[in-house]
């Protein structure tokens with residue numbers, strides 16, 4: 001499997017074998033750090049919209065492999081503000097850097113960048129479209145607690161709760177889970193259900209899909225519960241938002257009925273949808289999940305730069 | 309001269325015959341005027357019939373262009389606007405070739421993306437759509453990855 005020079009734009013570009021390879025290398029890097037793997041290499045982080053979390057995770061990954069980082073994280077300081085085209089910005093940066101990480105508010109911007117760049121482009125989020133490294137780290141997190149996901153074995157039940165209509169991370173992860181033996185349990189407020197075509201595609205991929213009426217029901221049926229933020233602007237009626245927010249809030253009490261091994265994930269930042277009393281339970285995995293972004297991004301950087 | 313749009317008598321020609329050129333038939337009635345705009349150059353002689361009876365699709369449109377065949381770009385646009393239409397080449401009042409609209413694997417620079425936040429609507433860049441379903445025709449934007457029915461797209 002040769003990843004050298006490859007762009008990381010969309011989870012849909014990756015086969016099951018490629019995903020497994022990336023997860024395996026991430027595991028090796030986590031167990032056995034390689035502080036000189038990318039010595040002398042330079043990564044550019046082009047953040048046309050701010051995302052501290054994603055940028056820090058990429059930068060930590062590069063530093064831990066001995067590489068260096070340049071870039072901007074404030075769109076106000078970028079040349080795009082002066083009217084430079086995205087293509088020209090990329091053509092300039094690929095003269096300096098060995099790899100480009102970008103986040104941009106427009107859908108498809110990373111794909112466009114990959115068509116002009118002479119060096120690999122890693123998509124750190126393009127509008128509402130894709131955020132593939134998030135999906136890889138979500139899969140990595142699940143596989144760490146449940147090796148059966150990648151090793152084979154009984155189907156794993158993965159639940160999604162909250163805003164399943166607009167959540168980009170949910171859509172990408174649901175699509176990626178289609179490569180594995182998984183049953184899906186979906187709990188969403190009315191109007192924020194997972195769009196039909198994602199459900200159809202999941203079923204075509206062989207996943208069993210069950211929609212349940214309450215968060216509590218999802219809690220009791222899952223091995224993994226993936227929580228998402230509810231955004232007020234999705235609700236025309238503020239009273240309805242308050243009501244839904246209360247009924248989709250996960251608390252430690254609700255976890256009494258969960259399987260002992262059940263893990264709760266969340267792409268972070270959380271607002272109210274996971275009560276703080278969940279943090280201390282054996283079920284909380286969302287902070288480890290964020291940490292898992294580092295070895296996963298290390299693996300991707302090492303691969304596209306031809307060092308792994 | 310026969311009335312060009314007399315539909316009541318099937319033996320009367322519904323749209324003026326042309327000696328040489330191209331006839332696009334079986335256009336869905338709601339797409340006829342857009343097809344006419346797509347294929348007509350400023351100097352072309354064009355005949356348009358619309359809301360004609362069709363046993364195949366109910367109400368249809370016909371567009372005839374004198375003395376000319378369609379270019380690659382126009383054929384690609386036609387595939388998006390009216391994928392189920394047929395295209396006939398006319399020479400000396402006779403049909404010498406009649407084919408369904410050829411639908412390519414992908415459309416480069418033919419239509420604008422209907423996603424207002426798609427990068428192609430904000431940067432000068434050639435759009436690209438890949439066919440994901442042929443019947444009914446649906447395409448996916450190569451950039452923003454959204455899937456569209458062809459009726460949602462506007463031609464460039």
Ligand SMILES: [Zn+2]
Pocket residue numbers: 108421422423426427428449450451452453454
């Ligand atoms: Zn698009």
